[in-house]
Amino acid sequence: MIKMKGNKNNYLIKLGEDDSTDITAVGGKGASLGKLVKAGFPVPSGFVVTTHAYMEFLHANNLKEIIEKILSGLDYGNLDELEKKTAKIRDLISTSILPDGLTQEIIQTYKELGGNKVYVAVRSSATAEDLEGSSFAGQYDTYLDVKGENALLEAVQRCWASMWTARVAAYRHNKSFDHNAIGIAVVVQDMIEPNVAGVMFVGNPINAGADEIVINASWGLGEAVVAGIITPDEFIVARDSLKIKRCNMGSRKLRVVRNQLAGIGTIEEPVPNDLQNSYTLSDDQIKELSELGRKVTNYYDGLPQDIEWAQRGNSFFLLQSRPVTGVEFKWEEDLDLWPSLPEDDDIIWTRAWADEVWTGAVTPLMWSVRGRWMRDGGSANYRYFEMGDLAELRAYKYHHGTVYYNTRADELIAEYSLPPNLRKHFLSRLHPSQLEKAINAPFDLWRTLKRFIRIEETQPGMGIGNFSIGNKVLTQKPKSVKKYNVRRSIVKAAFPDLNQIKQEIRALKDEDLRPRVMRYNQVFATGVARGSWGIIHIYAPVIRALLDGVLQYWYNGDNPNAFIEVLSGLPE
Secondary structure, three states: OOOOOOOOOHHHEOOOOOOHHHHHHHHHHHHHHHHHHHHHOOOOEEEEEOHHHHHHHHHOOOHHHHHHHHHHOOOOOOHHHHHHHHHHHHHHHOOOOOOOOHHHHHHHHHHHHHHHHOEEEEEEEEEOOOOOOEEOOOOOOOOEOOOOOHHHHHHHHHHHHHHHHHHHHHHHHHOOHHHHOEEEEEEEOOOOOOEEEEEEEEEEEOEEEEOOOOOOEEOOHHHHHOOOOOOOOEEEEEOOOOOOOEOOOOOOOEEEOOOOOOOOEEEEOOOOOHHOOOOOOHHHHHHHHHHHHHHHHHHHHOOOOEEEEEEEOEEEEEEEEEEEOOOOOOOHHHHOOOOOOOOOOOOEEEEEEHHHOOOOOOOHHHHHHHHHHHHHHHHHHHOOOHHHHHOOOEEEEEOOOOOEEHHHHHHHHHHOOOOOOHHOOOOOOOOHHHHHHHHHHOOHHHHHHHHHHHHHHOHHHHHHHHHOOOOHHHHOOOOOOOHHHHHHHHHHHHOHHHHHHHHHHHHHOOOHHHHHHHHHHHHHHHHHHOOOOOOHHHHHHHHHHHHHHHHHHOOOOOOOOOOHHHHHHHHH
């Protein structure tokens, strides 16, 4: 009989208890599951055999000293020697006697799950899992469909032994981890017998896009996906809109299922004929699972997650969630100003608009402010002018320090405002493949006239007269020194100590700067929501196109820059 000297309260922790989130006690996998349970996510019930129990087990069997002696002078570059010595350590751990106190506690807690009547999953959970710069994911053992007290105790010891495979020992050594400083816990959970299971990445590890969810799914247990036994079904989902972007059907040869004959463990079997030609998940199920993954990722402060999941009946369960490692995500998606609008695959984006309006690189802060202005100003004015499809259009996109413009916006503005024979001069930003359709789109002159007449009658401040009314200073030539000085004085009056304000803003942390920018944008959005930007979004583009058309048809001089010179010489 071997007794443990520690406090038995440290040996087992149920998932969802306060201590179940302590990575030093329950390992990375256990801590993640503990957090998910405490947060109310659907996780199978279970408990953790803690790192304290493992260390006490080593102490009770004097294994720590024996292991140190085996590893003494080991050449980790000699693979044969490494395998031989780590195999000896594994045998020692697997065959040593479990102390009575721990054995009784594991059996008692197993009985609370249902005892010999239930199947459990037994998973290793090390304290060094999924750390920045290293990942032990997939290197430790997992045992599925374990049933019975003796089988459970054996699986726990085999999980401990998996700390000492040649691969794991070499990885620890190469990463400069102290073998004795890393503990291992074992997670024991009610075993879900799923219809479908797999993994989900909230954040696409292939293209490093944080705005996509990738779901891999197979019939039966998810082990078929994790172990690479089959090619799974793959579903690509837009993170923000949950729009399903692509579906790829995987192989249908095998699935991993519970071994009903033996009553324990798993087997591989052919996928039944009635499932051969069906996707593992319906569209509704894909969206439901994606939403669950999105909630988990939000819970982890938006950090992209690698999630193992299973579906039983009509319910999804989370089996594990850890950060996606080894991928440098772009994160530009978090600057997206259109989180509710999907991006159509056939959009043609152009840099021409930003190159004309915002020359040079565009910083994330500028995009968050000026991009929001353009979005809010455009949407508000298009609604006033009864251009609903333009108001809802995803018109701009930020990518690699550059703003891109949706060419469909120009197509729609031309269709609303110009007859076909004048559209060519407005559609210079379009790709040649778009021109014929855009130029020949039907034009409703009466609709256009009614729209402008209504604005002139009901909102004259938004009408064409708005070009000439207003501050005389603001209608002087752009190069006017007087105009510049007046504007400068207005800024100084509004911000008397501009340098101090700059210093204060630069000293702000991101979490302080963000709400300040949001408040600033909200004030601005209230102003433009009244439609005051019609000049920018509706009149100016059309009048500029008409001017270009006039010069094309009637100007017969030899100045190739006539249009630009006329345009730049006009008042604002």
